Amino acid sequence: MSSFVYYKFKSQKDESRVAFDGTGISVADLKREIIQAKELGKATDFDLLILDPATDEEYDDSHIVPRSASVVAKRVPPSRPGKGKAAMYVTKVGRPESNGTPPLPPKERPNLLGQNTWSRNPGPSTKRYDSKDTGQEAQ
């Protein structure tokens, strides 16, 4: 983990950073790191955008952010209500990180939405992204 990319949410004063190996990180991976760091994985009601700090233009997921660069993150309402894409980035499985360890599932927290799952009416909104669903054995 020798490289860093710096980010701050558009309304934030202070920057945070994401560590990785190599000369750059894809926007998709960066989103996953931010979503995990900020424990945003279970919220279904927003999309996360990564913007060029100079132009405010949105980077697409395949764009590579070079190390030591700064970007701006932004939470916006999802394009379809209740269908936010945050969870998508943290459930992508079978993509080992460059240091060989699989990505950790977001830690189970008692006060998050996913807890009220009903055995009788499992719907899309009750999908849980805990260790059972995103099991480390998954490829």
Place this chain on the structure above:
Amino acid sequence: MSDSPVLSVTLLGAGQEVGRSCCVLQYRGITVVCDAGVHPAYSGMASLPFIDELDWSTVDAILITHFHLDHAASLTYIMEKTNFKSGKGKVYMTHPTKAVYKFLMQDFARMSAASTDPLFTPLDLSLSFSAIIPISVHQQITPSPGLSFTPYHAGHVLGACMFLIDIAGLKILYTGDYSREEDRHLVKAELPPVRPDVLIVESTYGVQSLGSREEKELRFTGLVHSIIKRGGHVLLPVFALGRAQELLLILEEHWKKHPELHNVPVYYASSLARKCMAVYQTYIHTMNSNIRSKFAQRENPFVFKHISHLPLTRGWERKISEGPPCVVLASPGVLQNGPSRELLELWAPDSRNGLIITGYSVEGTLARDIVNEPAEIISLKGNTIPLRMSVDEISFSAHVDYSQNSAYIEMVKAQHVVLVHGEQSAMGRLRAAMQHRYKERDEDVKIHTPRNLETLKLSFRGERVAKAIGS
């Protein structure tokens, strides 16, 4: 161009949803934000309004209507973690709101300290707290040239107010959560003496009718009584502050009238509620005549005879579960975690027990789903628990229902009505019903239901602009 005579209304939250109220008003270069809440179904950053949309250093004033988390709990974050303080913005709330807010946010900070990335620290809280300007109802405040506002009583909870805002001559009434029915301790919402151009109003209950207070209270006390009689425990999940105090007043009175209940304990399992009881006692002068006259006769209505605080010492849940019938008010009302959830999991399998939901249940929370009486619930640990206890819903949440809201909207007589703080379907029905009423009378009133970040731009006729320039 920031100085154009168009009012923009942008909801950073509570647009076609209930939760994280945050409404941005921009007119003639002045920016006012009404409320700064969190979404009760989420935690951490995901619970914040869409604050990335605004340059917070440009805000002239943030006005907080009441202490409920969905209206006030993102304020600390906004004041300390954005560039708000590099601007000239001021923050206002009423004296009782500020007093309760302090305890509430200390609790909130403690709860979120368990998170790996808490939104703010206790230090952030104390830094921002001293910068909040406490105000009194009916006091006219002028934060900056061209901007003034006056708070009016909103009912709902202690200290709650609506704001009549004047930006360069344009008048906007923002109701926050409000109630038009006097309850045991609060006055009902007032009608400001001037006719605003724009009304921004809550729509929580849409076109639903809630029934009279007397009827609800009878049903409530009757239900509590029958659960006790069948040997059960009564669980009342409530937000620790606000409506809980009204329920305590109702239960105290019922117990007073029924000596056969005197050996049945009523507990509130919240140290936060205990701490804030002093605030309630301090602000009796802001409450209604019922409470004030009792106080004048040297009786303090918030000193209870039949209700006691339950300290949450180790193993308390088991202890009272194994004990005789009792009534417990426990937070949170949404049943997502904490004392109310723990009791629910213990009591759910026994059909003698009863759960009564008394608040508005936000979409995405267990309190919302459990009223459909599923056969089972999943515990926080992931086990399946059969749900055999009775489940009832009686709303004491002190929001206006359809008849009260529609009557109020008509009395205010604003040309534009913006519905906020309601789910899409509830809001849609209310809008349709109001449009129908106005159409029948051939009145031109526009009803808007913007989604989050869907900026509404309103322009006003020439004379309004001319007046605004002259003022």
